[in-house]
């Protein structure tokens with residue numbers, strides 16, 4: 001499958017380069033500039049500066065993964081080279097991701113499914129996912145896919161991990177040396193001072209085990225011991241509430257992206273009874289795009305047997321974002337989504 005993915009990725013790069021060249025060329029015409037080779041070279045430089053990203057997601061349970069994927073696709077500073085699905089029914093998650101990518105014009109981005117696991121969570125967006133057919137020969141393996149991508153681009157790939165870390169653990173088990181050639185991992189997970197529901201308006205009630213860490217403690221520990229640079233977005237900085245005014249602003253635009261998000265939101269809302277998404281995972285993507293949105297502190301994190309992420313003395317193994325500005329985040333997030341018309 002790696003050859004196929006390479007071809008697909010190559011085709012995509014050509015499409016991106018062609019678009020960029022047309023854009024720069026149009027600007028050059030407006031400005032009376034006719035130096036086409038320079039415009040082409042500028043376009044190549046812009047394309048090559050994009051951060052290569054693999055998004056590892058448990059899309060389909062909570063709604064924030066879809067909002068995170070939408071942001072990754074919208075950013076001109078990120079090239080999503082693959083979406084991998086983790087935890088639970090990874091095949092159904094892959095169908096959901098594939099449908100989302102097709103609906104928003106990104107059907108050329110590869111989707112791969114990780115090892116299926118036991119999961120007690122509720123797949124809230126199954127109906128939308130099931131419309132997408134299974135591929136005749138099944139999904140590519142996420143572990144094979146990600147390792148091949150790292151080998152093609154050593155030191156260049158950012159893994160944005162916004163699911164229980166079952167795929168990450170499998171990557172390390174399969175080939176720890178290649179895993180270490182990631183540029184970095186940006187993750188949503190853990191809890192340092194704030195627990196679920198601590199939004200900074202009242203005194204913090206202290207940490208509690210967070211879902212992505214707690215669901216697979218062994219894999220979480222392998223990640224924090226891997227030596228790969230980690231940017232960690234815990235509950236402290238990711239409880240970002242998409243309120244009704246912001247939802248109306250987004251959904252009323254009816255772009256391919258906001259229509260797909262609205263469909264998934266409505267199914268999630270009907271399943272959970274909760275009207276207000278918390279965009280935990282979208283902060284991991286936002287921080288990968290612009291680290292100033294979630295400033296970090298170097299810390300050494302140990303994971304105890306209950307799933308707490310404890311800061312301890314010693315050499316730092318993660319850059320941890322302990323606080324964020326929700327208003328700042330949404331002033332970044334919403335324009336980014338609305339500027340993306342898909343393709």
Ligand SMILES: [Ca+2]
Nearest residue numbers: 058065162163
């Ligand atoms: Ca997630």
